[in-house]
Amino acid sequence: MPTEIAPGIHRLATDYPHVCGLPLWLHVIDAGSELVLLDAGIASTPEAATAPELAKLGLGLADLTLVVNSHAHPDHMGGNAVLKASSGARVAAPAAEVGWLEDNETLLTELWGSDPAALDLSPAERDELLGMLDERVRVDVLLRDGDLLPADRPLRVITTSGHSPGHIAVLDETSRTLFSFDDVQGRGQQFLDGSVWLAPLYTDVERYVGGLSRLLELDFDFLVPSHGDVLNADAGRKRINDSLEWVDDIHSFTRSLLRAKGSLTVRDLAGAIGTEMGDFGGLCLQTVRMARAHLELLARQRGAEPRWHHLS
Ligand SMILES: [Zn+2]
Structure with a gap:
């Protein structure tokens, strides 16, 4: 049964642990006239996990009215096409990343292809990524720093960038729950099988530090990362500080x-x-x-x- 982490906010399990060996959580928010899904998972997630998770709450994919992408990485936007087709929900995402959100080739070239002497995707790796990304869909609502999501509940958009160029956090002002998605990465994260660790990912040091510093200034009671457990305020602040310390190191x-x-x-x-x-x-x-x-x-x-x- 999905956990209700704050009134009207449920945490949904995904198929990502089985596919990629890391935890990944999505969140559904009852926002009055809107049913909001924070992040889409990979292409297989809506049918493999989100639909059955929603069913336990007496809901279905068709009930979703707004899908928010925190940033343009496959595990946060790959499910867009299936979600859009099964619900007609509008897609909201950072304005700064619309080029990556609407075009897989641009994303692969600019993110994975920046340093071909250091990293060269094999055809198999490319196919695997394209499989997780699925067809791109048009972004209906472009989000900018300070925006409120179009919903009957104050859900504030905070641009943090860093982890990806336009990454956003979302603050539910009612419950003081801060969704940090992938922006607070500490010193990395161990894969579920206990093998190697996933290193923090950021594309610009000053933007990453600036975004983390902004999160530190917010009043929140809970910090909710996409790939880990919900943290209370003290643990959340410590993880932000650990992330900053990593950058200095x-x-x-x-x-x-x-x-x-x-x-x-x-x-x-x-x-x-x-x-x-x-x-x-x-x-x-x-x-x-x-x-x-x-x-x-x-x-x-x-x-x-x-x-x-x-x-x-
Ligand atoms: Zn990411």
Whole structure:
């Protein structure tokens, strides 16, 4: 039975643990004339998990009127097409990420393809991602910082960016429940099978720090991440602070490695972060984007200079 984490807000299980080995929770909010679903899961989630979860509450996919995507990653928007087809619900998502939300090729090229020397998707990996993403649908409601979701309940949009360029958090002002989705990542997260850890993912250090600092300033009683348990205010603030500390640690690590070696590629740094800063399996999307983000910050701070080399 889905847990009611605050009056009118239920936490729904997903099929993501079976598919990708990590927890993922969606939330449905009774907002008067609107039934709001926060995040869509991957393409298979609506039929495999959301429909049966809603049925336990006497509801169905057809009752949804608004689907919110916190950001344009497959596990948060892959279910859009099925949800839209089965309910006609409007889709609301960050205005800043509409290019990724409406076009899979743009997302794959700009997110996974930023550093081909460090990370190159195999055809099988590409197909797997496209399978989780499904067809894209048009975003009906573009969300900006400070907006209220179109619902009879104050659900405030806070742009945090960082984890992805337009990532939003949502604050239910009635119950002081803060949905942080993927923005508060601590020092990473262990896969459910106890194997390697998933490293934090962020594409811009200053935006990530700025977003986390904004969350710290909010009055909330509960912090609700997509991939973990609901935290009370103290535990939530501690996890935000742990996330900030991680960023400082990686920046110091980047500085000292660059000082020791004289020059670094994104690939060098990502490999080092992915093995020396935790059991993250070396090169992966998370460590590659993190490495690029810290090198770019160091360049803005005039502590490093990007170079171009002829390769072939
Ligand atoms: Zn994400």
